[in-house]
Amino acid sequence: MFDSATGLLDRFAMINSRPWSPVSTGGLIFSAVFTGYIAYHALFAGGGVPLVDAANFAVHEAGHPLLGAFSVRLAVYGGTLAQLLFPAVCMLEFWRRRATLSYGLCGVWLGQSLLNVAIYVADARAMWLPLAGFGDIVLHDWHHILSRWGLLRQDTLIANGLRGLAWLGIALAIAFLVLTWWKHSDQDIR
Numbered sequence: 001m002f003d004s005a006t007g008l009l010d011r012f013a014m015i016n017s018r019p020w021s022p023v024s025t026g027g028l029i030f031s032a033v034f035t036g037y038i039a040y041h042a043l044f045a046g047g048g049v050p051l052v053d054a055a056n057f058a059v060h061e062a063g064h065p066l067l068g069a070f071s072v073r074l075a076v077y078g079g080t081l082a083q084l085l086f087p088a089v090c091m092l093e094f095w096r097r098r099a100t101l102s103y104g105l106c107g108v109w110l111g112q113s114l115l116n117v118a119i120y121v122a123d124a125r126a127m128w129l130p131l132a133g134f135g136d137i138v139l140h141d142w143h144h145i146l147s148r149w150g151l152l153r154q155d156t157l158i159a160n161g162l163r164g165l166a167w168l169g170i171a172l173a174i175a176f177l178v179l180t181w182w183k184h185s186d187q188d189i190r
Helices: 002-017 025-044 052-068 072-097 100-122 141-149 152-183
Strands: none
Touching: 025 100, 025 152, 052 072, 052 100, 072 100, 072 141, 100 141, 100 152, 141 152
16 A cells, blocks of 8 residues: 555656646737636626536536436535536646646636636525526525535625635636746747
8 A cells, every 4th residue: 555655656756857848928828818718707797708618517517427326415516526626637637747838727727617616606595597407307506515514604605715716726827827938938939
């Protein structure tokens, strides 16, 4: 058991010793525009981000039956877990490859996905959002989850905490890209 843990730690150390790929000026500009697009929609256009939310929705809905296969009681968590784990796993793969731009953009995507979850959490009591369902069965995941935990009255407080965490993650992802671009700016990568 300790040998495999040591091997895993050695593998992480080996990956971390490799340099990150440079970020081109064009890649940095694309990242800034993409983040600006997300920020505009999150702050001024009702929160939903076209195209990105469609991908998040597909992953979210796929997560319910995936986790539900293990337990009907856990199925309600599957959507949010899948929606957040999918970009996180992509980040992990790009970390492994040391693909800076892809890693940073997946960090922005993870933050945007968390912003999307925050909208859903904030709606737990009101239940105004249009939801997907099967026939007459429509379940508001976060109404159910927060009711189960006795936290329904704190839905907006929890959502605001998630929003703060999401914006922090997006800022860190962009800062990482900017710092990596700056580090390599003396090289001819533009």
